[in-house]
Amino acid sequence: MLPKVLDMLSKVKLTDVVVSRAELPAGKAEHMIWDTDVSGFGLRLRGETKSYIIAYRPAGQGRAANMKRVKIGSPETIKTAADARKIAFSMLGKVAAGGDPAKDRAEEKRRAKSRVADLLDRYEEDLTRRNYVAKDMVMSLLRRRLKKHAERDIKELKGADYAAVIEGLERKGLPGAAEEFRSRCRAFLAFCMTKAKVIDANPLYGFRRQRATRADRLAKQEHGRALSDVELASVWLAASPATVFGRFVRFLILTGCRRGEGAGVTRKMVDRSDRARPVIDFPAAFVKQGRGHKVTITEELDDLLALCPVQGTLDLFFPSNRTGGPMSGWNKMTAALVKESGVQFTFHDLRRTFRTGLSRLGVDTETAELALGHAREHLIEIYDRREGSEKVHEAFRLWSAHVTTTVHDEQAKRAEKVGIFG
Structure with a gap:
């Protein structure tokens, strides 16, 4: 029988019996038992766990170098103490040849999470x-x-x-x-x-x-431009309200929103607490400037949103037909609409058209910038005042009415042309 003082030994030949009976000395958080046959090979006791380790100084660095310890396994993962000794002997041989197992192990861990x-x-x-x-x-x-x-x-x-x-x-x-x-x-x-x-x-x-x-x-x-009224009406009419993308384009025309804002708008953002002035309330994290932005829901916009069925679980107004998530594949869909409308435009041109259109309708610069969602400190202060807020709402109403009139005029011209040549 092994003496009861085994747990106090610092050096002994590690065998399966020694390993199984080794205990952590009372009052200690950690204890090492070193092998007498292979210098630098040992059994570490820590809490309820036991593990085989090697301790070494990198070759060529002398005794002044800090000692490194590397775990090579445990009694549960390595079958016998003799097998653990062989592994330790091999690893320490690599150290003697200039290797550094601790550095290699760190690199393995890094590579494992670096794909x-x-x-x-x-x-x-x-x-x-x-x-x-x-x-x-x-x-x-x-x-x-x-x-x-x-x-x-x-x-x-x-x-x-x-x-x-x-x-x-x-x-x-x-x-x-x-x-x-x-x-x-x-x-x-x-x-x-x-x-x-x-x-x-x-x-x-x-x-x-x-x-x-x-x-x-x-x-x-x-490259960047504002569309003429005829061009705007052509794009609107080509953007079929029977399709998600068509409704999405009409939404951008009415609101001047950025493409990403329109693609992510959800029903939860609709605020009808003020019946006279319902809005889409974009949260700060949603808008490019990192500030909230409110878009007035005019009658024309309300009618458009009513055409959007509930699809998927994200509650988006304009979800992707394929995934149910945010819309993508802009270039292909836009190219088709450009061909259908006969108007060369980009999504940002619709935003420029909205901003230019407000100025043409007599909306002052500060109100137009607020309607566009350009968040500046002094503009936010203006919006927070009742008068400023009402002016922004009125700007959206003016623009929606202008779009409606423009589209109706273009439809009338096309119908008249058909009548003349039909």
Whole structure:
């Protein structure tokens, strides 16, 4: 029989019997029993647990170096103490040859949580916790653009890999998509560096957009525009109220909202507490400026919203037909509407048309900016006053009435033309 003082021994040949009978000395949180046959191999007692470890100093660093300890297993995972001794002997041999098991183990752990696909999942969870409204759109974009790298260790990806994606989009004539990927991916990599802590630096921090040439600036000026009344009516009539996308486009025309705001609007945002002035109340986290924004529900907008059936579980007014979630696939649907209407436009052109239209209708600049959702401190103060709030509501009513009149006039012209040539 082994002596009862076994638990007090600091060095003994580790056998299965020794391991099974080893006990943590009273009053101690941890105790080591070192093996006499292999220096640096031992059994660690901590609480109710037992584990085999090796202790070593990295080769070439001398006795001044701190001792490192690495767990190699436990009596539950390694069949016998003899097997544990063999593993320890092998690992310590690698140390003598210049290896560092602790460093290797840390790298294994890092690699285990550094796969691009897994990090994208973690990033999505982070955006969800932060109630990031455009989460679905951002994650769809990142997963699509980084698909070929999904199984790679993110630390292996260099700035050139991300630049290749950006430059590929630019070569296809999609500078907007290239810039959006750069912006979204840069934020994702910042998460990988600061929260996930799997990379030491953000490869896109030094990647800047090229300075715009004179031709670029002129093209940008020409690209953005406000639609004429005839063009606006053509887009409205081509946007069929029988389709989700058609209703969505009409919503943007009436409200001047951004594409992402319109795609995410839910029934919970509708506030009818003031019957005379019902609104869609966008929460602060939903709006680009990080402040709340109220859109007046005019008669025309109310009629449009009434055409939207309840679909899916997210309670969206304009859900994707395919997923029931936020709408996507903008380019394809917009291209079809451009062809149908005969008007070349972008979603932001509808927003510009709304803003320009308010000025044409005599709405003052501050009220028009508030209606557009441009949140500035002095404007918010104006809106909070009853008079300012009423002026914003009136601006929406004026614009809705103008859209209705414009569309009716265009319909009448088309009917007259059909009558003449029919």
